[in-house]
Amino acid sequence: MEGRFKKSDSESDYKYYVLQIGRKYTYVGFSGLHKPLSVYRTPDFFRYNESFHNCAEDKKGAYDVVGDVPEGEAASLRGSAGSADSAAQQGEDANQGKREKGSNQDQQEEDASQDQQVEGANPDPNQVSVDQAQREKGATPDQQEADASLDQRQNTPRREHRLPRSGGSKHEGSLIYHYEYKFHQDEKLWSKFFEEFTFQIFRKLIKTSNKAKKVIVLLNMFIPTIIKYSLCKSLIENYEYGSISYINDLVSPLFLCNCNTCVVIDLGYLSCRLLPVMNGMPLYHHYTYVDNGGFYINMEIKRLLKEQYVRRAQRRRAARDCEDSSASFVHASDGEGLTNVQNTEDGYSETPHEEKPTEGEKGETKTSQGLLNYYLDLYPLEEILNVIDSMPDDEIENMKMKFFYLKNEEAKLYSNKIVLYEFQNYEIVVEADTRWMACEILFTKDYEQNINFMFNSILSKLHMFEFSVFHNVLLVGGCSNIKGIVSKIAQSLFHALREKKKTSVKDLENRVNFLFPKISPNLRQFIGASICSNLENLPDYTQEHVHNSVLYDHLNEDVYLTFKR
Structure with a gap:
């Protein structure tokens, strides 16, 4: 048998x-x-x-x-x-x-430009002088290399002078x-x-x-x-x-779910594509895509990781300047005790303070904040920024699948946990907000290159009798594995449907059905x-x-x- x-x-x-x-x-x-x-x-x-x-x-x-x-x-x-x-x-x-040898020169130029963007993103006017001093101190060698590279490119005869040089073995940048x-x-x-x-x-x-x-x-x-x-x-x-x-x-x-009327959404690496299929016939004239996907999420992850270290360094510098200024104006007598000014709003200050006994959640918050400060100060700023820039794309993909997700604002489902990611004997801090903010670029990217615009565009193209394609929605592509992507896609789709004033679209929200074949989304095709x-x-x-x-x-x-x- x-x-x-x-x-x-x-x-x-x-x-x-x-x-x-x-x-x-x-x-x-x-x-x-x-x-x-x-x-x-x-x-x-x-x-x-x-x-x-x-x-x-x-x-x-x-x-x-x-x-x-x-x-x-x-x-x-x-x-x-x-x-x-x-x-x-x-x-x-x-x-x-x-790859490291071929991309070293271009990578340094990207580091300098990205650091300037991150440092310049702080809207606090009191920290402008601190940011300027830090940029002038850290960007000088990179600027010299960038100028030398620019002169070399301008003196080299090439077909297109506007495009940067990239070697055949270079994948990042x-x-x-x-x-x-x-x-x-x-x-x-x-x-x-x-x-x-x-x-x-x-x-x-x-x-x-x-x-x-x-x-x-x-x-x-x-x-x-x-x-x-x-x-x-x-x-x-x-x-x-x-x-x-x-x-x-x-x-x-569609051969995985035996469904001949469906909207196929491919959340890929370089683009997000949408194709409606009605009665087995692809509606190619309604094909819609945006330049967004895993590549842009990986870039956003690197930017946010560096931003949290730069923000920590700026606050530490500001707290140090505040201590120096207050010490020059405050005079204490022999019988009086002097306590340094504390900045307790964000918890990033490392100035000495008198501990008070706390219980429950307050004690846990102080402990976690102390650990966060320890790991953020574990490496010099320039060193940890270079480590983050050197992380390959596959390493960022692995980090993204393990720790990053999309926050559900309606159900208030999100995590406050801070994680440490080990890379080449370095422990990189991933703050709680960074874990969900990076993937939001799928829905917030500028110049109408996001999923919200893609849904608005396809709904404006479809005729009245073609709205039935949204009765079934199938997600494919690597970004479909991000935690919380289905609820976020549904939220974006329903919001676009509510904005439509046609009477036939009002009842469509209750008929949308997401298909879940028992195959990983990146292998469904x-x-x-x-x-x-x-x-x-x-x-x-x-x-x-x-x-x-x-x-x-x-x-x-x-x-x-x-x-x-």
């Missing part, structure tokens, strides 16, 4: 490869599996990289970008945006020295690469790049006993056609695969494509379709990608 129900799990039983190239991670595996076999760090072509995007004559830049791709096999996916950290850690360690205003049109360049990149991905899978002859590619249909076409063409021409098929990455998650790949209605593209331009036309039009139950 046991042999009768035993499942055969041989690799030869899986018919297709499944490939998803995301903004941060690339997943590859076989169809029918519940998780990818390997996870790779996606090269920096989604963000501006001069060594790649400006290499019209020197094609070596494409190979320099791919040469730094870290890899990991059989990654243990923990169901978070940072779940692929362990898979990419080996490649990160190998390239750490190279790169400019966002927006397809809307700049991308390289050289199809041969993109083909060479994807040829090298896919070789790095498939070079170990093709050695297995699996005889799969087809690759299912998960595509973002709103990137330039030249990029999608070059990827598919390189897979067809450079390997022994008989054919390929492609799937829309915002349609594939990949697993959905794995299920979809077993269907027979996906067309095959071969060498013939490349030569007669059918593949290019279909990628440009997206003629068949619909969801069927």
